[in-house]
Amino acid sequence: MVPMQTDLYEHLSKFDSSPILFVGSGFSRRYLGLEDWFHLLAKFSEEIGQNINYYVSSSNGSLPAAASLLAMDYHNTWWNEDKYSNARERYSDACKVTSSALKIEIARYIKEISETSPTDETLQHELELLQKSCIDGIITTNWDLMLERLFPEYKVFIGQEGAIFNNFQGVGEIFKIHGCCSDPNSQILTEEDYNSFDSKYPYLTSKLLTFFVEHPVIFIGYSLSDTNIVDILRSIGQCLSGDSLEKLRDRIIVIDWKPEEEPTFSDGTIKIGETTVPIKTIRTNSFIPVFSALASIKRRFPANVLRELKEYVFDLVRTNDPKGNLLVADIDSTNTHENLEVVFGVGAITKYHETGYKGLNRYDLCRDLIFDNGRFDPGHVLSVTMPDFPPASYFPVFKYLREAGRIMEDGRINTEELCDKVIRRAAYTQRNFNNPGAVRNVITRMPEFEHGLTEFYEAHGFTQVLAHSSKQDLTPADAKNLKSIIRLHFDEHVKNGKLLTPLAKIICLYDWLDYRYAIEFDQ
Template sequence: MKIISLKKPLQIGLCNKADIHKKELLDELNILTSKKTIIDGIITTNWDLLLEHLFEEENYKVYVGQGNLLFSNPQKIAEIYKIHGCCTDPKSLVLTKNDYEDFHKKNRYLAAKLLSIFLEHPIIFIGYSMNDENIRSILCSISEMMSNDEHRAKLANNLIFISWEKGGEDSISKTHFSFVDNISIPITEIRTDNFSKVYLALQGNERQIPAYILRIFREQFYEIVQGAAPDKKLYCATNVEEIMQGTNKIEFVAGFGVAQQGYSEVGLKGVNFKMILSDAIYGDIEFDRAQILNNTLPDICKSAVYVPIQRFIKADPNYKPFKNAPENFKNLFNFNERTFISKIANGYRKSYRAKNLSSLSILELIKNTQFSDSIRADYLGQYIVDNSSEENLRILLDYLKEKFEESWNNSNYKRLVCIYDCLVNKKETPH
């Protein structure tokens, strides 16, 4: 009797149906693919091409299948690892019982490849159950490989599971994966009903160079720069004078990174108020904060009342404003969060108490559609001062990020950012 394998037609049939687009996810995906959302790599068991389409502009390099990843040299920048195969290559799909058995046989090799990624980067699991046997199997293999307690602790801090729960309250908790032989890995579990909040938390410094270009640099230059073979042929410097004093033996000059010293006054003068406000939220200023405090903020404070400067003061705690500095700049050194609360219109401070809004959760306050954004900002300012838990500050930060582009020039929003700036930088009492 001839045995006909159903694997090939089944794989091809699934591949033809895998490219699915859901319009209701558009807003969520727009945040995920924002230039401010920093994602170095994606490990997925999905077969479809959604990720390739989402990150098409970033030109992510795709590794298809376990074997492709095992015998390659990933750079961990702008890469997608499709460990269960891809619909573009039906033979690569992990689909049948035999496929899974073969996959598990190679688990230790895959775990060794993934270990360096897991140790160097926070790994966020989205769309997977903590009971998923494939995930548990890989994590167990990784755990067994580590005898170094320092590495185990670092891995624990890097593993974050996102559990989606419709209509549930947002929460962050510590739990653990338990395996056989009393092996376990502590992890962080985040529960939410909206992945957008997670994606917003990943936002930070917008890359000045496209991620795929950085990957190419690492592929082509990184090993050369570190190796001894191209001695006197490749030269890296941050000082132009060093280059000019070189010899003709240098065939290629490369400069990587940003020199932190010697900023020109012209460059610092280019820092504007929006950049200062953005830094309070995203931490994305490209210049030295102490130099901005000395050279730029006094001018900005001539025309702006609500300027979040506490992070800059922390960069140079011994700095004292000059006597002829703008009054608003000098006043900000003596402000704390309650000083900014006193600037809120008396009517909104009274209505906040009259409505007993302090009894609500911060999410209820944010989602309340009865308030305009300006009024909500004033209510949130009063709320967060009396309820400044780490969780509430995190939720407020997500809200500030969400509203930044549309509200950054609104006085109520700017005041709220100043309150947040005081709280996170531990400025609790006036000088």
């Protein structure tokens, strides 16, 4: 075992969540022999009797623009030449835009290549190890079907819309953000495709940031100068301050293929414009130690089973509507209960449904508010959970009041049958969250205070945000940034399973801003 394998395994074992793989074109080149983007365009240029350099020079070196020019010529050839008659008969209904013909033929070619497997024994061994790896999910810019073959139980989301709008569980999933050969028109190929992709990029970035905050993310198949990795890290860097970026160092792991070097695992950086993004770097001449480390991580449930449990069981608990039965058996071919470390039972759920809400505490509600992962029934939270909370504690109420339909359009709150603790907190205004102290003194010491939440956080860090952000004149426009900042630092302010009061207080401020303020004042 090489030292890098041990170092990587020990590093990944520190996290509560398993890694996400971010897979680039180098992966398909290694295991399928697929061309890179330039040579793929060159192949299809030759099909219509053109040289790829004609298109590249005509577009001043821009490959997306070159692809647009090629797509136009390919469109004319595909619709008129006899050699494409069978393809026209079969796929003409799929031709929606000028680039469709080229995308269809590229997709057909990639589908065929996707059915092949490497004959080299080393590559075969690498893929066998990868299949055994403990990973929570995969994000890829590749169009081929190799990842689906390696992880057939994973759910696949295609395109930006698939990543943005679907209810993903964060485990057992493949996100093909540049489209897939199974849906030719989804492939991001031309200049027009990239313009459309870029226009929606902020929404995708918000989804990706969740992965970066909650998982270690391993980039494989990209060079450090690849525009895909640079654009993603630039977007992440624009969302975070220097201190927060440093906290992501352990979570961003880039594999740098170095065939002449011995494997190493070390700290590194990527310079993107004026921003330096800290990362972990794996330099390696073999993927065997990398995939061996991933395969050594222990998971109690297979990813696909864990995804089903999250998707179905939690939905059942949330809705209290048992529409069907979920039976999960034969986990990883385990045939006897003696071999199981975890037994997950679902039964008589209606009987115990409300009783379970008495076990929730302030930590659970605050985490649900910030990470959107509790899926609690708001009525039960208000009527069963909150009456048992200490009278003087800070806990969020407005999210659950809104979701229970108790906040009216005119801002009034229906407090019927609610306990006194909830009724008192439902009357809170921003003054209830203000820390005592002179604002002028804060401005004198930290002038960024007057420039808004984000600039104040970037200049002085989260400790000062905890101490002073409640004195700022925050509005619902600040709520999203405040939530993102809290996400990054949430676990730092939990002690012995309990949420520390300063964080609970600022979370309640966010609750008021996002779920109460807008309704009360933005009529």
